[in-house]
Amino acid sequence: MKKVVIYALSTCPWCMKAKKYFREHDVPFEATDYDKADEATQQAIKADCKKHGEEMSFPFVIIDDNAVVGYAPEKYARLLKL
Amino acid sequence: MQEDSWVFAIDVDDMVDGQMKPISLDGQKIVLIRLEDEFYSISNKCPHMGCPLSKGTLKNDVIKCPCHDWQFNIKTGQFIAAKEITVTKYSTKVSDNKVFVNLEGGN
Amino acid sequence: MDPEVRKEQLKEMFLPLVDSLGYKLSPDSEIVDFLFEQEVQIEKEKGSPFCPCQGLSGEREHDMKLVCPCIPFHREHYDAMKRCWCGLYVHKDVEDPDLLPQISLKEFKMSKK
Ligand code: SF4
Ligand code: FES
Numbered sequence: 001m002k003k004v005v006i007y008a009l010s011t012c013p014w015c016m017k018a019k020k021y022f023r024e025h026d027v028p029f030e031a032t033d034y035d036k037a038d039e040a041t042q043q044a045i046k047a048d049c050k051k052h053g054e055e056m057s058f059p060f061v062i063i064d065d066n067a068v069v070g071y072a073p074e075k076y077a078r079l080l081k082l
Numbered sequence: 083m084q085e086d087s088w089v090f091a092i093d094v095d096d097m098v099d100g101q102m103k104p105i106s107l108d109g110q111k112i113v114l115i116r117l118e119d120e121f122y123s124i125s126n127k128c129p130h131m132g133c134p135l136s137k138g139t140l141k142n143d144v145i146k147c148p149c150h151d152w153q154f155n156i157k158t159g160q161f162i163a164a165k166e167i168t169v170t171k172y173s174t175k176v177s178d179n180k181v182f183v184n185l186e187g188g189n
Numbered sequence: 190m191d192p193e194v195r196k197e198q199l200k201e202m203f204l205p206l207v208d209s210l211g212y213k214l215s216p217d218s219e220i221v222d223f224l225f226e227q228e229v230q231i232e233k234e235k236g237s238p239f240c241p242c243q244g245l246s247g248e249r250e251h252d253m254k255l256v257c258p259c260i261p262f263h264r265e266h267y268d269a270m271k272r273c274w275c276g277l278y279v280h281k282d283v284e285d286p287d288l289l290p291q292i293s294l295k296e297f298k299m300s301k302k
Contacts (some may be wrong), residue, residue: 010259011227011241012275013220034244046246055294057274070291082256083212130256131202151253164261166209 002080004029007045007060010036014071018059020072027080029038087186091123094179102145104136108185112172115156117143122156123183125170129161135169196225199238203258209262211268212278215286224277228257242275266297 010033014067015080022029034045034056049056052067061068063079076082089107097103097116104126105112111126113136124145126134133149140146144162146153153162159171173184204214216222227241239245240255254262260273267273272289273282278288292300 009242009244011231013223014242014276046244049244052230056246056295057291058242058244069293069295072290129206151249151257161261164210164264167206167261 001028001052001062002081005062007049007056007058007062008033009058012058015059018061018076021071021076025080043081053069057072086093087183088175088184089111089173091181091183094095094121094176094180094181097121097142097181100140102136107183110185111155113145113181114174114181115140115145117156121174121176121181123172124154124156125172127169163167173186191229192229195232196222197231197299199225199228207258207260207278209302210258210264211281212258212273213271213281213283215276215279216284217286220276220286222273223265242296263294266292267296269297269300271296 006015006018006022006026006029008019008031017028019031031032032041033047034042037045046056048062049060052062054060054067054069059071061076065074066079068075068079091105091107091114092103097114099116099118101116103114105114111127111134112123115122124135126136128135128147128149130147130150130152133147135145135147135154138146138148143156144153145156154160154161154169159168161167161169175182207213222239228238231241232238238257239252240259243255245252245255258273258278260267260278263274270289270292271283272278272286274291276286276289279289283289291298
């Protein structure tokens with residue numbers, strides 16, 4: 001099973017769609033809302049986005065170690081080999 | 083251009099180089115700016131969300147809005163990041179040591 | 190202030206700006222409504238209608254470029270997508286916003302090379 005991490009904002013509609021996608025495909029994921037997270041978690045998310053060479057644009061989906069920034073079902077499917 | 087659309091704004095000696103001053107002329111809120119011996123006037127209302135530009139900062143010919151830092155060229159009125167967006171600009175003239183603003187010339 | 194009233198005010202302020210940049214409101218009125226609602230809420234909490242879909246870093250220079258409409262500061266990137274990151278605004282010729290994918294800044298920069 002691939003590890004899926006989703007960074008999101010509580011205010012972002014595409015983040016909700018992304019989560020829905022993984023739910024509907026029965027892929028477990030770990031999601032954190034950046035805007036609701038504590039300071040330390042925010043710093044960690046910031047660093048992780050940077051590590052992937054990306055801006056903090058949400059949804060920020062990491063499948064194993066591949067980042068997909070934005071709501072992109074085809075890219076999710078490709079990485080999940082669905 | 084009609085002679086009477088020029089409105090007296092301020093005496094030249096009442097402003098120093100690099101100064102900005104909010105004034106109300108015929109009910110219009112304007113910022114007057116003096117750069118060396120030239121005077122410029124633009125609307126005091128930021129095109130973004132209407133904050134008073136006179137409360138911002140001036141660096142050379144660029145004024146920065148205090149609210150979200152949008153920057154405008156005071157000579158052209160153009161927004162630095164996208165010149166399609168402009169703050170209303172008025173023409174000014176100096177005569178007899180007095181500064182006049184043309185309110186008709188807004189744009 | 191009544192959030193519904195503020196929503197309309199933000200819309201009224203922002204529409205002429207995005208119009209002059211070649212954008213219009215997305216035809217997806219549900220998304221539009223939702224996003225303005227978020228902006229009103231964000232403005233209440235943080236003082237400015239920051240982007241509902243991009244993260245604030247706490248550094249003023251970075252964050253002020255994420256106040257709606259942030260198109261002027263991300264013009265090339267958004268023009269390439271024909272939409273802003275959130276999809277609140279789209280290019281004027283766009284009829285079906287669902288056909289416009291989000292492309293990350295990194296992808297966009299790579300595609301330019
Ligand atoms: S991405 Fe769109 S909705 Fe978000 S701040 Fe920019 S213009 Fe506004
Ligand atoms: S109101 Fe001037 S930058 Fe936002």
